[in-house]
């Protein structure tokens with residue numbers, strides 16, 4: 001039977017998350033890393049789905065974008081989703097079950113996910129899988145920046161700055177400030193992500209003389225983080241790491257290579273570069289502020 005392609009429904013979210021985990025497990029093992037979870041252990045998988053994956057999978061499908069899945073012999077075997085934020089269409093996921101790869105499912109799913117986006121900007125946070133990169137290049141994006149994964153056990157750090165940290169809330173002034181920073185750094189706004197991040201992580205806006213200068217989210221997953229001036233990045237990182245340390249978390253970050261101030265700050269504090277998770281910012285545009293930005297982990301959206 002040829003594969004069936006159809007739009008993703010809300011009731012499909014756990015099945016596509018299963019494809020995501022199965023596909024990543026396979027890739028993790030191939031590059032010598034631990035699998036995310038044993039899918040044959042229903043308790044472990046159910047717990048991971050409810051606590052870690054479900055909020056993110058629901059968020060991606062909750063706003064503007066596309067979602068397509070492929071069924072092979074009645075089984076969900078691949079899927080792709082995008083989110084649409086202003087003029088930017090970002091591919092959040094493209095995953096095919098290991099047993100169904102190299103048969104054209106990825107090509108068909110990507111074609112459907114990026115349908116009707118010719119007049120918009122495309123963005124993908126890609127891993128280093130050659131099959132994925134080859135597909136993405138042919139969809140019209142190019143590698144704008146390498147993204148390194150740096151991490152270590154979080155520590156309380158001295159914070160030498162005149163910035164004032166205030167918790168991110170859902171009020172109108174905070175939203176205006178976040179949007180202004182995103183427009184300066186990314187070139188587009190995404191209030192949907194901030195509303196979701198604010199419900200999941202500890203978020204802070206950093207002010208100087210009543211003017212917003214940057215933001216950061218920390219928690220079980222960290223990022224995104226942004227600073228209008230690169231000189232403020234070390235203090236923002238030190239503050240976010242201190243928040244993560246209070247919760248006893250590991251401090252893992254996805255840092256674009258042009259963000260020199262963050263890279264130097266982290267390397268000098270003993271963070272290690274995890275080359276197994278190197279990613280690429282692929283797009284058909286170059287955002288103005290990758291030198292002052294840290295991505296949201298895991299790399300579903302910028």
Ligand SMILES: CC(C)(COP(=O)(O)OP(=O)(O)OC[C@H]1O[C@@H](n2cnc3c(N)ncnc32)[C@H](O)[C@@H]1OP(=O)(O)O)[C@@H](O)C(=O)NCCC(=O)NCCS
Nearest residue numbers: 095096101102103104105106107126127129130131132134
């Ligand atoms: C990436 C992925 C979605 C691709 O799906 P797929 O169904 O296997 O892909 P397709 O069969 O449609 O296409 C694969 C293409 O990669 C090409 N390819 C594979 N290895 C390649 C290499 N080393 N160099 C260049 N091209 C390569 C194949 O030739 C094929 O292109 P073609 O159709 O023009 O011949 C799938 O491999 C997957 O799920 N991988 C694990 C998860 C992952 O890495 N996802 C990407 C997240 S950013």
